[in-house]
Amino acid sequence: MSNLIALQNDTANIVQDEWTLVNLPATQVEVRKQAGKVVLFKLTGEASVAEEQVKNTIIPETGKIIVPLRVFIARNQELTQKLAKGEVGVWLATHELIEDLIANVEDINTLPIIAIFVERFADGRIFSLGTLLRTRHHFKNELRAFGDVLRDQLFFLKRSGFNSFFIRQDRSAQEAIAGLKDFSAPYQGAVDEPRPAFTRYNRGI
Amino acid sequence: MYKYDEIDQQIVDERVAQYRDQVRRYLAGELSEDEFRPLRLQNGLYIQRHAPMLRIAVPYGMLSSKQLRKLGDIAKKYDKGYGHFSTRQNLQLNWPKLEDTPDILAELATVQMHAIQTSGNCIRNITTDQFVGIAPDEIIDPRAIAEIMRQWSTFHPEFALLPRKFKIAVSGTAEDRAIIQAHDIGMEFYLDHNQQIAVKVWVGGGLGRTPILGTVIREHLEWQHALTYCEAIVRVYNLHGRRDNAYKARIKILVKALGIDAFRQQVEAEWLNLKDNANTITEAELARVAQHFEPMPYETLSEHDARFDAAIASNTAFASWVKRNVHAHKQPGYRAVTLSLKPHGKPPGDITSEQMWLVADLADQYSFGELRSSHEQNLILADVKLGDLYSVWEKARANGLATANIGLLSDIICCPGGDFCSLANAKSIPIAEAIQMQFDNLDYLHDIGDLELNISGCMNACGHHHVGHIGILGVDKDGSEWYQVTIGGKQGNDASIGSVIGPAFSAEEMPGVVQKLIDVYIEARTEEERFIDTVRRIGVAPFKQHVYADKNLAKEGAAA
Numbered sequence: 001m002s003n004l005i006a007l008q009n010d011t012a013n014i015v016q017d018e019w020t021l022v023n024l025p026a027t028q029v030e031v032r033k034q035a036g037k038v039v040l041f042k043l044t045g046e047a048s049v050a051e052e053q054v055k056n057t058i059i060p061e062t063g064k065i066i067v068p069l070r071v072f073i074a075r076n077q078e079l080t081q082k083l084a085k086g087e088v089g090v091w092l093a094t095h096e097l098i099e100d101l102i103a104n105v106e107d108i109n110t111l112p113i114i115a116i117f118v119e120r121f122a123d124g125r126i127f128s129l130g131t132l133l134r135t136r137h138h139f140k141n142e143l144r145a146f147g148d149v150l151r152d153q154l155f156f157l158k159r160s161g162f163n164s165f166f167i168r169q170d171r172s173a174q175e176a177i178a179g180l181k182d183f184s185a186p187y188q189g190a191v192d193e194p195r196p197a198f199t200r201y202n203r204g205i
Numbered sequence: 206m207y208k209y210d211e212i213d214q215q216i217v218d219e220r221v222a223q224y225r226d227q228v229r230r231y232l233a234g235e236l237s238e239d240e241f242r243p244l245r246l247q248n249g250l251y252i253q254r255h256a257p258m259l260r261i262a263v264p265y266g267m268l269s270s271k272q273l274r275k276l277g278d279i280a281k282k283y284d285k286g287y288g289h290f291s292t293r294q295n296l297q298l299n300w301p302k303l304e305d306t307p308d309i310l311a312e313l314a315t316v317q318m319h320a321i322q323t324s325g326n327c328i329r330n331i332t333t334d335q336f337v338g339i340a341p342d343e344i345i346d347p348r349a350i351a352e353i354m355r356q357w358s359t360f361h362p363e364f365a366l367l368p369r370k371f372k373i374a375v376s377g378t379a380e381d382r383a384i385i386q387a388h389d390i391g392m393e394f395y396l397d398h399n400q401q402i403a404v405k406v407w408v409g410g411g412l413g414r415t416p417i418l419g420t421v422i423r424e425h426l427e428w429q430h431a432l433t434y435c436e437a438i439v440r441v442y443n444l445h446g447r448r449d450n451a452y453k454a455r456i457k458i459l460v461k462a463l464g465i466d467a468f469r470q471q472v473e474a475e476w477l478n479l480k481d482n483a484n485t486i487t488e489a490e491l492a493r494v495a496q497h498f499e500p501m502p503y504e505t506l507s508e509h510d511a512r513f514d515a516a517i518a519s520n521t522a523f524a525s526w527v528k529r530n531v532h533a534h535k536q537p538g539y540r541a542v543t544l545s546l547k548p549h550g551k552p553p554g555d556i557t558s559e560q561m562w563l564v565a566d567l568a569d570q571y572s573f574g575e576l577r578s579s580h581e582q583n584l585i586l587a588d589v590k591l592g593d594l595y596s597v598w599e600k601a602r603a604n605g606l607a608t609a610n611i612g613l614l615s616d617i618i619c620c621p622g623g624d625f626c627s628l629a630n631a632k633s634i635p636i637a638e639a640i641q642m643q644f645d646n647l648d649y650l651h652d653i654g655d656l657e658l659n660i661s662g663c664m665n666a667c668g669h670h671h672v673g674h675i676g677i678l679g680v681d682k683d684g685s686e687w688y689q690v691t692i693g694g695k696q697g698n699d700a701s702i703g704s705v706i707g708p709a710f711s712a713e714e715m716p717g718v719v720q721k722l723i724d725v726y727i728e729a730r731t732e733e734e735r736f737i738d739t740v741r742r743i744g745v746a747p748f749k750q751h752v753y754a755d756k757n758l759a760k761e762g763a764a765a
């Protein structure tokens with residue numbers, strides 16, 4: 001059973017994933033500590049991918065693939081053909097910079113999909129990234145959240161411009177789908193509905 | 206005050222349903238501890254020492270009598286018959302059952318209340334001056350914008366999971382009473398030279414482990430842009446705040462690391478993209494919300510009342526209560542009254558269900574059915590006629606709500622501390638009670654005069670000890686409870702952070718230490734000098750010397 005929720009015209013369905021996610025080969029990660037506690041979140045902009053990893057990433061020959069941002073940038077040459085066929089999407093983690101993506105793609109809408117990896121659901125940077133991709137960079141295609149994606153964050157993800165949600169494997173997408181409808185008339189304007197309640201409705205005077 | 210329309214009501218109702226389901230899933234094991242934590246916190250639910258603690262939002266401190274009555278009912282039905290007003294103007298219940306919290310929220314929703322974002326890493330309850338709308342020195346009544354900001358920040362999708370908590374305060378008076386410089390964002394409303402409402406925006410203030418006063422990020426912002434400008438600030442913070450270390454995650458650390466100029470540059474660049482978007486506040490929306498905060502239907506009264514003057518002349522207890530607990534009002538013949546939640550020897554800010562019901566009745570009878578909570582943890586009847594003050598005093602006194610100590614040493618601001626809070630290093634309430642008992646003499650208290658004493662049970666500084674004229678902080682030394690003392694802190698326009706006087710004290714020593722600080726002040730003060738003025742004039746040294754004199758002697762004795 002697929003765990004991917006796709007949102008189209010405000011209707012959410014569980015769909016099969018057409019895309020293959022290309023991962024970086026694993027490396028030794030050292031455990032970092034701050035004030036005696038294990039660091040759970042990477043700093044925005046911190047370099048987290050080794051050159052070796054980029055080099056050793058296996059790019060499948062066929063099919064639609066979502067490649068890591070660093071691979072997309074460093075090995076763009078190898079992707080030219082697939083890119084032209086619309087078979088390449090890019091994923092980045094919440095600590096990576098969209099500016100790096102923007103600087104390395106002529107027209108962001110040539111990418112059929114951008115996916116954001118959220119390692120821990122409590123990392124709210126994902127909401128700003130979605131918002132910026134949609135509003136500042138006018139990205140129109142599929143915007144996917146994957147990683148620690150859970151029901152209770154779906155409503156916020158939707159409002160931040162995401163339209164596809166890969167629910168964490170050990171949870172049911174079928175149940176999570178309800179989270180998209182937690183509130184029917186939110187107050188503030190956001191990506192999915194730019195008008196705040198005070199201009200959307202006649203609230204009287 | 207603001208009354209909900211269907212949209213507001215639907216949001217709190219849907220919140221109750223959402224939260225009820227979250228609790229159900231948690232109890233059924235479908236949500237892990239880690240997954241449930243941010244969800245319950247954003248609904249004000251802490252898991253504490255004895256039981257959960259539920260923090261109920263009182264937006265910018267405004268309450269109706271109906272709401273307070275309901276709070277009294279809830280405290281009776283689901284708790285031990287009392288509640289606690291916090292330094293963020295909210296009401297905390299210390300003993301509810303987790304299983305009951307959805308029902309409590311459902312009851313709150315019937316009186317247009319909730320617990321949304323009273324905790325957790327999100328934009329918290331917006332606070333302001335308790336005399337908002339009635340203070341003679343008020344330039345702008347910021348409640349309409351505060352309400353608009355409350356709505357904007359409620360479930361703001363982009364800012365649902367920030368690096369840390371985020372606190373906003375608004376103020377529209379000449380003398381700041383909302384400690385806007387101690388907030389992540391402080392919004393100071395004023396009239397610009399075109400007589401238009403404008404905002405001076407402060408950023409990066411905060412108490413806690415690293416106390417810093419805010420810096421001005423923008424001198425002049427037109428009110429229409431209040432939301433989009435905050436959006437720009439919070440976005441920069443959301444993206445770049447330090448998530449790697451909880452102690453460095455507040456916006457103040459980011460502002461400090463970048464420097465205010467670089468931070469401002471980033472915010473302004475962000476704002477260029479947001480300015481004039483749909484979240485720009487319209488004239489119509491401001492007018493719609495502002496009508497909820499129009500002045501009360503006051504009677505035309507004279508500035509004098511013979512009965513009142515006679516009561517003052519003949520009753521010294523009443524006169525001293527008036528001196529401390531009654532405050533000036535914009536409208537002739539009206540006064541604001543602070544009902545003290547600081548009777549000596551009781552936990553500061555605590556109030557029983559019976560007292561809540563009584564205060565609700567007082568509000569109905571004497572103050573247009575409304576009241577306010579203050580960050581000093583007292584309740585205020587904002588619109589009382591001069592001629593009614595005596596009756597209010599008698600009724601309040603009969604119910605333990607008329608201690609004439611507002612702004613005096615025993616009006617202690619105190620966090621729940623080690624008795625309730627699982628983060629505490631030390632208890633704070635027993636220290637407050639012991640100090641109140643040490644100074645349990647109203648004449649003496651009045652002679653000491655204006656003094657703010659703040660106690661926090663740990664670095665999180667919920668008791669705002671850094672800005673107390675005397676600040677007391679619970680610290681942990683080898684597993685036992687100690688107290689560090691600061692003096693010279695102050696809130697207001699000339700805010701300052703207090704200085705530590707020296708090594709920490711044990712709980713038993715604390716009343717004596719405060720006594721010694723007071724002795725030095727009494728000795729050194731000039732006429733009309735308040736404690737804080739004396740500290741600022743003579744510095745910390747004389748206080749330190751006197752407080753530690755015996756200790757040093759003892760040490761020398763031991764050495765010899």
Ligand code: SF4
Pocket residue numbers: 620621622623626627628629630661662663664665666667668
């Ligand atoms: S200051 Fe510390 S002990 Fe007091 S309420 Fe806050 S977190 Fe708890």
